[in-house]
Amino acid sequence: MTTALNIALSKGRILEEGLPLLERAGIRPTENPLKSRKLILDTNLPEVKLTIIRAADVPTYVQFGAADLGIAGKDVLMEYEGDGLYELLDLKIARCRMMVAEPKSLASRDDPDSWTRLRIATKYVKTTQRHFAAKGIQTDIIKLYGSMELAPLVGLSDRIVDLVDTGNTLKANGLAEVEHIADISAWLVANRASMKMKQQALKSLVNRLEQAVA
Ligand code: ADP
Ligand code: PRP
Ligand code: MG
Numbered sequence: 001m002t003t004a005l006n007i008a009l010s011k012g013r014i015l016e017e018g019l020p021l022l023e024r025a026g027i028r029p030t031e032n033p034l035k036s037r038k039l040i041l042d043t044n045l046p047e048v049k050l051t052i053i054r055a056a057d058v059p060t061y062v063q064f065g066a067a068d069l070g071i072a073g074k075d076v077l078m079e080y081e082g083d084g085l086y087e088l089l090d091l092k093i094a095r096c097r098m099m100v101a102e103p104k105s106l107a108s109r110d111d112p113d114s115w116t117r118l119r120i121a122t123k124y125v126k127t128t129q130r131h132f133a134a135k136g137i138q139t140d141i142i143k144l145y146g147s148m149e150l151a152p153l154v155g156l157s158d159r160i161v162d163l164v165d166t167g168n169t170l171k172a173n174g175l176a177e178v179e180h181i182a183d184i185s186a187w188l189v190a191n192r193a194s195m196k197m198k199q200q201a202l203k204s205l206v207n208r209l210e211q212a213v214a
Helices: 013-024 055-063 074-079 125-133 148-154 168-172 192-197 199-213
Strands: 005-009 040-042 048-052 069-073 085-090 096-103 117-122 138-143 159-164 175-184 186-191
Touching (some): 005 199, 013 186, 013 199, 055 186, 074 125, 074 175, 074 186, 096 148, 125 138, 125 159, 125 175, 159 175, 168 175, 186 199
Parallel strands (some): 005 048, 005 069, 117 138, 117 159
Antiparallel strands (some): 040 048, 069 186
């Protein structure tokens, strides 16, 4: 008897960088997930299926057991407030950093130690609140769903909290990094009940992924 295992992951970077990793772990989807419109994909392993969902939905699917495993960015996991999730393995893909950024002209004379109140646009509302509350800094947060770099240019906010990799997006919009919040990469997460009920099958898959990361 084989145990069915569902892995939830998102299109975009996670899938692009995750597919080669899964391949090294011996898991290959039977059709190209970058092209297919299917949301549940078979793999070369009859017991393993890939569920393709939005990045921010991965923790929800895993918490409620709709997927046994998930691949999600640390940014998404930090922002998620549910429980019943185990963070099993740093997959070391989709690496970037979460930063506070502001107009370059301001950054050259700004001192984070002097901050008392900030007006920040971000998609990471809870993480931003938590970060600044811990430092005793008040925040007015404007929730956006993307293109945060635009906010300071149009006077929506003074600063943003966003992900930075090459820094090209900040640079192209006249912004500069001013404070580091967290290093980000994608993690393998598991449903708590699956960890007990499907222990053997999960362990063998996680071992293979561990070797693929190394
Ligand atoms: P979304 O549509 O949710 O932005 P992405 O594919 O852009 O989806 O991002 C998926 C994950 O990849 C993010 O949750 C984050 O962990 C990581 N990521 C996002 N932007 C970058 C980047 N520029 N460089 C590296 N990793 C990134
Ligand atoms: C991400 C992130 C930044 C950019 C940073 O956006 O939100 O805007 O990458 O990368 P860089 O430092 O290498 O320029 P993404 O490309 O994912 O666009 P979207 O999420 O807004 O679609
Ligand atoms: Mg993105």
